[in-house]
Amino acid sequence: MRLEGVELLWLDMHLRRAHDTSSGSFSYRPIVVVRAVTDEAEGFGECAALAEPSYTEEFAAGAWQVLADHLVPALSTSIGLVEAASATAERPWKSVAKGVSEVTGHVKGNRMAKAALEMAVLDSWLRSRGESLREAVGVARSEVPAGAVVGIRSSVSELLDDVEGCVDGGCARVKVKIAPGWDTAPMRAVRDRFPDLALQADANGSYGRDDFRLLKGFDELDLLCLEQPLDEDDLVGSAALAVELATPVCLDESVSSRSRLGEVLRIGACDVVCVKPGRLGGLREAVAVHDVCVAAGIPLWCGGMFETGLARSANAVLSALPGFQLPGDLAGGPRFVEEDPFHAERAAGGWARLYDGPGVGPAPDASSLTAVVTRRRWYPALG
Numbered sequence: 001m002r003l004e005g006v007e008l009l010w011l012d013m014h015l016r017r018a019h020d021t022s023s024g025s026f027s028y029r030p031i032v033v034v035r036a037v038t039d040e041a042e043g044f045g046e047c048a049a050l051a052e053p054s055y056t057e058e059f060a061a062g063a064w065q066v067l068a069d070h071l072v073p074a075l076s077t078s079i080g081l082v083e084a085a086s087a088t089a090e091r092p093w094k095s096v097a098k099g100v101s102e103v104t105g106h107v108k109g110n111r112m113a114k115a116a117l118e119m120a121v122l123d124s125w126l127r128s129r130g131e132s133l134r135e136a137v138g139v140a141r142s143e144v145p146a147g148a149v150v151g152i153r154s155s156v157s158e159l160l161d162d163v164e165g166c167v168d169g170g171c172a173r174v175k176v177k178i179a180p181g182w183d184t185a186p187m188r189a190v191r192d193r194f195p196d197l198a199l200q201a202d203a204n205g206s207y208g209r210d211d212f213r214l215l216k217g218f219d220e221l222d223l224l225c226l227e228q229p230l231d232e233d234d235l236v237g238s239a240a241l242a243v244e245l246a247t248p249v250c251l252d253e254s255v256s257s258r259s260r261l262g263e264v265l266r267i268g269a270c271d272v273v274c275v276k277p278g279r280l281g282g283l284r285e286a287v288a289v290h291d292v293c294v295a296a297g298i299p300l301w302c303g304g305m306f307e308t309g310l311a312r313s314a315n316a317v318l319s320a321l322p323g324f325q326l327p328g329d330l331a332g333g334p335r336f337v338e339e340d341p342f343h344a345e346r347a348a349g350g351w352a353r354l355y356d357g358p359g360v361g362p363a364p365d366a367s368s369l370t371a372v373v374t375r376r377r378w379y380p381a382l383g
């Protein structure tokens, strides 16, 4: 497999309706896409970074810059190393991904950008073999439960309408975004209306150590978990809260790497882990985090970043691993990106079918892709 070049594409997309969380509201959802072209196939990788650095430090324009100036040039000169590593491995896809991480390891952080490059290389490698990610990872299941996400609403009745829409669609669970001033009361209203619903809340780190009493109020609501209640850096506070609450504490933003996960587990900072391949630097790292959590007896689930059908397909495969015991953010739903050029099958009735064609996910529809690309740049392979 010889790399001919890498193209960066900027997709200008929008959510069907603004998404409100404790860290702000957005409806513009640009996505940086990496296209890796080899002499055998082309593959696509999707960057999870949002328009603004509001979820983590990474943001789409920054990811483009670091890909263009640092990651793509590193890959261009080293694709031979990436391929050689895969020849004898037991799980060859991991060796391909490891090859990418080795040639880009000199770049600090920027995990979402790295994950996009990993996905593009994996996608082209899988396509050259005619193999699906599902086969490569060794997943037997053909579908996984799909949960939905509901943002902060301006009234309880709007929230109930949104949750009802998810329930009517058969979602396997509903996750509701919360923030100080919008927490136990609206969640109680949801629970009263839907007593049997698999329900969880996501605070995106908006509470502090003075809020334990308030957060204790969630214990009456029979939640699957309370996600990222405290700041991502406050692992000690999270460990103290996990002792106080009967509700399982889940960490999302805090689990930024395998070594961070080690600290989290050592001090008992959570009961559940939310995995996002982008946040961790790619699929290989996400699977490694899965394996560590399984060994520690910590259940996982896969979070969403308002992806296209491409990254969502990868997330569905990941969610089929045995440690993913809670439903992932796979239901798509009315607020996901409009104009999605990667036409993956939508989840229905609470289940997402795993993509089974060659590659990580479906190839883009050429005309839909052209319609949303506002910038593209080609980087020929060097040497």
Ligand code: MG
Binding pocket: 202, 204, 227, 228, 252, 253, 274, 303
């Ligand atoms: Mg979250």
